[in-house]
Amino acid sequence: MDHAGDAVPIAELLDERRYLLDVAYWMLGSGGAAESVIDETYRRWYGLSDSARARIAVPRSWLAKTAGGICLGRLALPDRGDDTDQGEGGGPYAGDADGARASAELEQEISGVLLNALDSLSPAERAAFVLNDVFGMTPDTVADIVGRTGPECVELADRARRRLRARRSHPTTPEQHHTVARAVRQACVTEDAGLLVSLLWPDATAFFDGGGKVRTLAGPVHGGEQVAHSLMTLLVRRPRTTLTAQSVNGRTGLVARYDDQVAAVISLDIADHRVAQVWVVLNPDKLRSWNQPPSARQRPSQA
Numbered sequence: 001m002d003h004a005g006d007a008v009p010i011a012e013l014l015d016e017r018r019y020l021l022d023v024a025y026w027m028l029g030s031g032g033a034a035e036s037v038i039d040e041t042y043r044r045w046y047g048l049s050d051s052a053r054a055r056i057a058v059p060r061s062w063l064a065k066t067a068g069g070i071c072l073g074r075l076a077l078p079d080r081g082d083d084t085d086q087g088e089g090g091g092p093y094a095g096d097a098d099g100a101r102a103s104a105e106l107e108q109e110i111s112g113v114l115l116n117a118l119d120s121l122s123p124a125e126r127a128a129f130v131l132n133d134v135f136g137m138t139p140d141t142v143a144d145i146v147g148r149t150g151p152e153c154v155e156l157a158d159r160a161r162r163r164l165r166a167r168r169s170h171p172t173t174p175e176q177h178h179t180v181a182r183a184v185r186q187a188c189v190t191e192d193a194g195l196l197v198s199l200l201w202p203d204a205t206a207f208f209d210g211g212g213k214v215r216t217l218a219g220p221v222h223g224g225e226q227v228a229h230s231l232m233t234l235l236v237r238r239p240r241t242t243l244t245a246q247s248v249n250g251r252t253g254l255v256a257r258y259d260d261q262v263a264a265v266i267s268l269d270i271a272d273h274r275v276a277q278v279w280v281v282l283n284p285d286k287l288r289s290w291n292q293p294p295s296a297r298q299r300p301s302q303a
Contacts, residue, residue, distance in 0.1 A: 016060050020067050026130045027071035029118060037074070041067045061141065068131060068145035075123035120269045120277055121160050122205050122220055128153045129160035159203050163276055172270045174251060180270050181252040185245045188235045188254070193228055200224035200275045206231065211283030227278060234264070234280070255290070262290040 020041060024034035041063055045053070056062045118126050127146050131137045132153070139150040146153055172180075180199060187196035206227040210216035221230045235243055235256055242257045254266040265287060269277035281287065 016063065019060070020063055023064055023130075023135060024067055024071055026118075026134050027068065027127060028074060033074065037067055037070045040070055064135075064137070065141060065145055068127065072123055072127050072145060072147075075126060117164050121163060122207075122222075122277075124148065125156050125160040125163070125205075128156035129164075132157045133161070162203075163201075163271065172273070176273060177268070177270050178245075178252040180273060180275065181254065181268055182245050184268065184275065185243055185254055188231060189237070189243055191232060191237065193232055196228040196232065197224050200227055201271070204275055204277065206278035206280065208280045209283050209286070211285060213284055214282045216280075216282050231278065231280075262287050265290060 017038065020038050021034050024037040025031060028034060028037065044066055045059070045063060048056075053059075118130070121129065124146050128142055128148075131142045131145060132139075137145075139153060142153045142157075143150045146156070148156065184196065184199050186192075187199060202224045203222070204224045204227045206221040208217040208221075208230075217230065221227050238258075240259050241263075244255050244257070245252055246255055247253070248255070248265055248267050251268075253268055254264075255262055256264040256266070263282070265281045267279040267281075268275050269279070
């Protein structure tokens with residue numbers, strides 16, 4: 001087959017790759033991960049038959065949709081692995097042909113604060129927000145990538161905006177975070193569902209990481225009442241179980257024990273005095289360091 005008609009101007013090729021890298025970088029927040037996604041995207045493109053590629057009217061749209069889908073899949077992984085290295089020089093994707101210059105430009109354009117804040121969103125929220133607000137993709141395209149309906153994607157993007165706005169407008173001090181975390185513990189210990197719901201945002205989300213090694217919820221739980229129910233069910237009082245408030249990743253979180261064994265570590269993302277995200281680690285491999293001898297661990301607070 002003659003492929004001469006497939007030729008594309010070099011400027012268009014480079015612009016296309018830059019665009020795809022930008023999409024992947026915003027969605028994943030890592031230069032190394034963005035490079036990996038785009039490599040996989042082009043592998044899938046060339047994995048198509050000649051006739052299948054010929055039927056794609058706008059290749060750039062197909063590539064963007066494919067890259068977005070790969071990113072969404074990686075965001076949903078409990079542990080994204082070690083592909084977040086940004087490479088020598090620290091740029092978003094320094095390995096690209098124009099890496100050094102483009103990295104500097106992108107660093108000026110992208111707020112590190114916003115990228116950090118995006119990590120607090122669920123994968124679907126992050127995808128909907130980035131694809132809609134940052135890249136202006138059509139609702140149909142966003143819906144295809146996220147796997148939701150158009151109206152659902154609009155709600156996801158709205159929820160992301162509210163959460164990001166709350167984080168920027170109402171930063172939580174360590175003392176405020178500690179107070180809310182202790183209140184969450186008290187609500188769980190006393191099985192006060194009403195109090196727990198009041199401490200959660202109505203659109204709160206909980207993620208459960210069992211690593212495929214314990215039986216737990218496979219997907220995230222959305223909604224304050226639903227999150228409260230899932231936590232109350234998980235942490236229901238039983239003989240020989242305790243729930244303490246102590247430092248988790250530098251801020252007060254919750255640690256559940258059965259006898260002296262740490263069974264769950266819970267991180268809380270708090271905005272404007274209420275919990276927006278709950279991260280529950282149940283994976284025994286990730287809890288191994290928590291189950292060191294007592295002398296090697298920080299003494300928990302029961303207050």
